[in-house]
Amino acid sequence: MPKYKLLALDMDGTLLNERSEISEENAEWIRRAREAGVTVSFSTGRGFVSALPYAEQLKLDSPMITVNGGEIWTKPHVLHKRTELSPIYVERLHKLAKSYPEVWFWAYTTLAIYNKERWFGAGESYDSHHWLKFGYYTEDDRARELILAEVQSWGALEISNSSPNNIELNPQGVSKASALRDLCDWMGIGMSEVVAAGDSLNDIAAIREAGLGVAMGNAQEAVKEAADVVTLTNDEHGVAELIKRYVL
Structure with missing residues (x-):
């Protein structure tokens, strides 16, 4: 069984290439991670409607974090928690x-x-x-x-x-990290069992708190400094690489 139970992936600049596509390599290694028992979750600034087609493409029936942690879904269409902006x-x-x-x-x-x-x-x-x-x-x-x-x-x-x-x-207090903590409680796992990957400032808190924080090769410098490791860029199938090297 892999050391990490949950892989939380940012979408734009991370899972998706610069054409907003999921590469065949990324899709294949996500499939392998899931077959090994790892839960793969989106952790995105996108809204649910915008993220959903990619979850469907990967056949993910797993949790999703949308709008930077403002919404947490236990699986597509099943809302677990929502925090509104005044x-x-x-x-x-x-x-x-x-x-x-x-x-x-x-x-x-x-x-x-x-x-x-x-x-x-x-x-x-x-x-x-x-x-x-x-x-x-x-x-x-x-x-x-x-x-x-x-x-x-x-x-x-x-x-x-x-x-x-x-x-x-x-x-205030709502971030991808706060959403991951809620999700871990729901799943009955610890943040030490999470891999969080991203490229921007909305990923930093999650990258710092996860058991393994991964910055993309194309990430902002502050994100790279906060991460445990830096993988390849989003155009070089960096998600596939991090699954190969660190998750499986």
């Missing part, structure tokens, strides 16, 4: 976004994704929705730094990113 903060984040016209923004609810081009209608309010996550994207470093400083000054949100050009906000 509409008060969504309103503040939205107003802040609108003060930077060049910055793209988006927000996940339990039912939809709103963004700069498509926000909710005039007859609705922030309280009309069940929010999960808010994000900003800009290649303007100065604008991103100012937004980050403002949000940090509130001291009320979990701040991460899924690329060097974005900022992602969840309720």
